Amino acid sequence: MRARLVLVLLMLVAIVPCGVAGELSFDAAFTPEDFADLTEVLADTVAFPNLGPAEPGGLMGFEVLAAAGGARADEGDRYWEHGIDGDTVLGTLSGSRAIARKGLPGHLDLGAQLGKVLGERFWGGELRWALLEGGNVSPALALRATYSRLDNAPIDLEVAEAQVVLSKGFLILTPYGALGYRKASASAFFGDPAPRTHEVDRDGVTATVGLRISPLPFIRVVAEVRQGFGTSYFVGFGVGL
Numbered sequence: 001m002r003a004r005l006v007l008v009l010l011m012l013v014a015i016v017p018c019g020v021a022g023e024l025s026f027d028a029a030f031t032p033e034d035f036a037d038l039t040e041v042l043a044d045t046v047a048f049p050n051l052g053p054a055e056p057g058g059l060m061g062f063e064v065l066a067a068a069g070g071a072r073a074d075e076g077d078r079y080w081e082h083g084i085d086g087d088t089v090l091g092t093l094s095g096s097r098a099i100a101r102k103g104l105p106g107h108l109d110l111g112a113q114l115g116k117v118l119g120e121r122f123w124g125g126e127l128r129w130a131l132l133e134g135g136n137v138s139p140a141l142a143l144r145a146t147y148s149r150l151d152n153a154p155i156d157l158e159v160a161e162a163q164v165v166l167s168k169g170f171l172i173l174t175p176y177g178a179l180g181y182r183k184a185s186a187s188a189f190f191g192d193p194a195p196r197t198h199e200v201d202r203d204g205v206t207a208t209v210g211l212r213i214s215p216l217p218f219i220r221v222v223a224e225v226r227q228g229f230g231t232s233y234f235v236g237f238g239v240g241l
Helices: 002-015 032-046 078-083
Strands: 022-024 062-072 084-086 092-104 108-117 120-132 140-150 155-167 173-190 196-213 219-227 231-240
Touching (some): 032 062, 032 078, 032 092, 032 108, 032 155, 032 231, 078 084, 092 120, 092 231, 120 155
Antiparallel strands (some): 022 084, 062 092, 062 231
16 A cells, blocks of 8 residues: 555656746846736745645655646736746646645644746745644644745745644545735846846735545545735645545
């Protein structure tokens, strides 16, 4: 059984798509105001999604997800017309990612993500601490901290977030919600006729609602909506114990 699960995990990571077609491409009309708008949309997309409830995985617990999604975007907006060469996917700036999590002692869970958006790679880490494990009647409650980064790209972007997560399982369904605070910082070198480095800092409250479905043992299907600087959507499919 363990060997079959490992094989499925490797297959999930392998089939994660390379990300939506397109690239960051600043033209001469791209402005600092456009950069600020683009930073918010990219931060919503790159930020580590929950895609899971508050309950701890336990010492034997692990999970791998193949996930896709991102922030709502409008190709008619200035930041898109002058900063991105590509198309939206169902009205979103969609990125793809692989997420891996492992249960640790002390009701801790450690996670990592690796993904791609607009041809650029991003990565991130996650630490979750369950204050309440949850049970037949009581919900699970956890504190969660994440960090994500997009670098070696036309934009250097880092996103940090802290959350309180609440969830309650019902048979094969586990709805969850979270409230948090996010800070995003970005820098890029552009401008015409005199290019220079521009910097943007954004912060604000975030809210998340989602649902995990476990139709079969070891199988997880997850979907969530997040409200950060804008609205974003994510879906994931994976396996775990």
